[in-house]
Amino acid sequence: MTSPGDERLFMAGSVAEALAALADRGCEGAPFAGGTSIMRLPIWGAPQAAFYVGVGRIPELNAIDVGDDRIRIGACVTHSRLVAQLAGTAPCDGLVAAAGSAASPSIRGMATVGGNLCAWHFSAADLPPPLLCLDAEVELRSTAGVERIAVERFLAIRQDMEPGTLVTAVIIPRRPFLTGNARLLMRTAGDNPVATVSLAAMLGQNGLVEDIRIAVGSVERSARRWPRLEQRLKGLALEARKAGELAETELDAFTGRDGIDAPGWYRVQVLPALVRRAAAAALHS
Amino acid sequence: MPTPLIINGEHRVSWRDSMTPLIDVLRDEFSLTGAKSVCREGVCGACTVHIDGQPTVSCLVPIGTVGDREIRTVESLAAGGELSPLQQVMEEHDVVQCGMCFPGILMVLTSFLHERPHADRDEIKAALVGNICRCTGYERVVDAAAALARRS
Numbered sequence: 001m002t003s004p005g006d007e008r009l010f011m012a013g014s015v016a017e018a019l020a021a022l023a024d025r026g027c028e029g030a031p032f033a034g035g036t037s038i039m040r041l042p043i044w045g046a047p048q049a050a051f052y053v054g055v056g057r058i059p060e061l062n063a064i065d066v067g068d069d070r071i072r073i074g075a076c077v078t079h080s081r082l083v084a085q086l087a088g089t090a091p092c093d094g095l096v097a098a099a100g101s102a103a104s105p106s107i108r109g110m111a112t113v114g115g116n117l118c119a120w121h122f123s124a125a126d127l128p129p130p131l132l133c134l135d136a137e138v139e140l141r142s143t144a145g146v147e148r149i150a151v152e153r154f155l156a157i158r159q160d161m162e163p164g165t166l167v168t169a170v171i172i173p174r175r176p177f178l179t180g181n182a183r184l185l186m187r188t189a190g191d192n193p194v195a196t197v198s199l200a201a202m203l204g205q206n207g208l209v210e211d212i213r214i215a216v217g218s219v220e221r222s223a224r225r226w227p228r229l230e231q232r233l234k235g236l237a238l239e240a241r242k243a244g245e246l247a248e249t250e251l252d253a254f255t256g257r258d259g260i261d262a263p264g265w266y267r268v269q270v271l272p273a274l275v276r277r278a279a280a281a282a283l284h285s
Numbered sequence: 286m287p288t289p290l291i292i293n294g295e296h297r298v299s300w301r302d303s304m305t306p307l308i309d310v311l312r313d314e315f316s317l318t319g320a321k322s323v324c325r326e327g328v329c330g331a332c333t334v335h336i337d338g339q340p341t342v343s344c345l346v347p348i349g350t351v352g353d354r355e356i357r358t359v360e361s362l363a364a365g366g367e368l369s370p371l372q373q374v375m376e377e378h379d380v381v382q383c384g385m386c387f388p389g390i391l392m393v394l395t396s397f398l399h400e401r402p403h404a405d406r407d408e409i410k411a412a413l414v415g416n417i418c419r420c421t422g423y424e425r426v427v428d429a430a431a432a433l434a435r436r437s
Contacts, residue, residue, distance in 0.1 A: 009303040009349040032350070039306060039345040040326045052304065054350050104415025106342045106393070107327055 011054040015061065015141060015168060021053045023143045023164040031055050031166055033076050034112040036103075037119045046121075056112070061168060071172040075114025075139075079126075080105070082113060092172070093285035094179030094198050094278070095130040101183065102126040103192075114167040117151070120159045120222070123257060128155060128223035129198035130181050131170060132215035139169040155222050177202050177211075178238075180281025182274040183218075186261055193218045194262040197274035199282050201238050209238050214275065219256050219267040228253055229275070238283060244276030288348050292317070293361040303349025308332040310348050311358060319359035319388045330416035333389035334358050340393045342415070359388035362395060371395055371433060378429035382420035390416045394430050402437040409434070 009032065012018035022029050032038055032052035041048050055061055061076035064085045071092070073082065079099040086092045087100075102108055116127040117138065131151045138154040140147045142165045149157075151170070177200040183193035196217035204210040212230050217223035232246045251271060256264025287298045292315065299310045306325070311317040311334070320343055321331035327342040334343045335357040362369045368376065371394055381387050390413065397412040398404065404412070409430045410423075418426070 009347060011350065011352065032347075035345050035347065035350065036327055039347065043326050048304070056350060057352065103327075104330065105412060106330060106333060106340050106415045109339050110327075110341065110345060 007051065009052050009054055012058060014058060015055075015166070018053050018055050018058065018166055019141060019143050019164065022166060025051045025053070025163075027163045029053055029163065031114075031118075033061075033115040034078060034110040035115075036107055036111045037115060037122060044121075055166065061114070067174075069174055071174060073113050073170045073172070075167045075169055076112045079103075079108035079111050079113075079116075083108070090285075091134060091175060091177040091179050091200065094133060094181040094200060094282065095127070095172075097181040097281065098126045098130045098183070098196070098198065101181075113170055117154065117170070118158055118167060123221050123259075124192035124196075124218040125223070126183070126193065126196065126217070129196050129215040129217040130179065130200075131172070132223060132225055133179060133198045133200035133213040134172045134177070135175075135213070137171045138167055139171060141166050141168045152225070155224075175202065177213075178282040178285050180278040180283070180285055182277035182281060184270050184274060192261065195219050195267045195270050195274055196223075197271060197278045199243075199275070199278040201233075201279075201282055203238060207237055208235055209233050212238075214278075216254065216271065219254050219264075219271070221257060226250070226253055238279060240276045240280040240283065243279040244272040247272040247275040288351075290348065290351055290356060291353065292356045293358060294355075299348050301348065304347045307334070307343040307346040307348050307351065307356070311343060311356075317358045317360055321385050321388060323385065324417075328415075328417065329386065330389040330393065330413075331386050333392040333416070335392060335396060338396060340396045357392075359391055362391060369395065371398065371430070374429045374433040374436075375426075378425055378432065380422065380425045380429050382418075382422045386416055386418045386420075390418070390426055394426075398430065398434060398437075402434060404430075404434050406431050 010021050028050040030049035032054045033056050056076050061074040063074045065072040083100040087096050116125050136151045137148045179200045181198045183196040185191040198215045200213045202211040212233050214226040229250045254268045256267035258264045290297050308322045323329050323331040325344045327345045332343045333340050337354045
C-alpha cells in the first residue's frame with residue numbers, strides 16, 4: 001500500500017517493499033512504526049528524518065508466534081497486543097508487566113516492541129530490561145540478508161546501524177524462568193519510570209537459584225544487566241528481602257543520570273526496593 | 286498530494302503533508318475543533334479520537350499512516366443531535382469545567398465503557414491515566430462514569 005501523499009512517507013505493504021524503500025533512500029530514510037517517539041522529535045528540538053517508510057501495517061511484523069521452544073514477536077506488535085496475547089505465557093510475566101504498565105492506554109495501543117528497542121534517546125524505555133533478562137534476540141533485515149543478534153548487543157549498536165536496516169522481530173527462548181518487573185514512577189501512573197528492575201530466575205530442584213538475570217532500566221542512558229548482583233544471588237534461595245539487601249551492597253555498579261524527573265543519585269538509591277519488588281513478582285509468577 | 290481519510294463516516298481529502306499530525310488536519314482543515322491540541326506529545330490525551338474504535342492520541346498520528354481506518358471524533362458522539370448516555374451522565378453530574386481535556390476523556394471513556402460496561406471506580410481511574418485535567422476535576426468525572434456503569 002502506498003501513501004497517496006507526498007514524498008516524506010511511504011507506507012510499505014511488505015517487508016520486501018520496506019527494505020527496498022529504505023535501501024533506496026539510504027541515510028535519508030528511516031522506518032516509522034508506532035510513531036510515539038518520532039512524532040515527538042520536533043517538540044524535543046530534534047529533526048525528523050527526511051523520509052519515512054511506514055512499516056506498521058505489514059502483517060508479518062504484527063504477528064506473535066508462540067512455539068514450544070521460542071516466542072517470536074513481530075517488531076510492530078504494540079504493547080497492548082503483547083499484553084493481550086502473551087499474558088500468562090511463560091516466561092513472559094515480567095515482559096507483560098512492563099508492557100502493560102508503560103505510559104498510558106492510548107500510547108500502549110500505538111507504541112511497538114521494535115520502536116521501543118530502537119529509541120536510543122529514550123533512557124526510560126520499558127521493554128529493554130525484561131528482554132535483557134529473557135536473553136532475547138533481535139532479528140534485523142536488510143537487502144543484504146537476515147541477522148540475529150543478542151538484545152544486549154543491539155542496544156549497544158542501535159544508534160549506528162547501517163542505513164536500510166530494519167528490526168523485524170524479537171525472539172525469546174522459552175526457558176523455565178520465573179520473571180518479574182518493578183518500576184518506580186513519580187506519579188501513580190501514566191509517567192516514565194525513574195528506575196526499572198527486571199528479574200528472571202531459574203530455580204533448581206532444591207529451590208536455590210541456578211541461573212539469574214537482573215537488568216536495570218532508566219537509571220543510566222541505556223538499560224543493562226547487573227552481573228555482580230546476579231553472581232551474589234546464584235546458589236541462594238530467592239528471597240525478595242535478601243535480594244534487596246544484597247542490592248544495597250552493589251549500588252556502586254551504577255552511575256545514575258540526572259533528569260528533570262529525578263537526580264541520578266535517587267535513581268540508584270531506589271534500586272534495592274525495586275529489586276525486592278521484582279523478586280517478589282517473579283516468585284508469584 | 287491528497288490523502289483520503291474517513292472521518293465520522295464521511296470521505297474527506299486532506300491536502301497537507303502526509304507526516305502532518307492528524308490533530309492539525311482535524312482542526313485546521315476540517316474545522317473539527319472538539320479534539321484539542323495541547324501537549325502535542327501524547328501525554329495529556331486532550332486530542333484523543335477513535336481510529337477503528339481504538340482511543341488514539343491524534344497528535345502522534347501522521348495522516349499518511351491512517352489509510353482506510355475510520356476516524357471518529359468527539360463530534361460524532363451526539364448522533365442525530367442527541368447526547369450519548371456518557372455525555373448525558375456527565376451533564377447530570379455537572380462535570381465539565383474549562384472543557385480542554387473533556388473531549389479526550391469522553392472518547393477514552395466511550396471506548397472503555399463499551400468494553401467494560403460494569404467497570405468499577407479503580408478501573409475507570411486506570412483507564413484515564415492518559416488524560417490530564419488542568420482543572421483537576423477528576424473525581425466528578427469518575428463519579429459520573431461510575432454512575433453510568435452502575436446503570437448498565
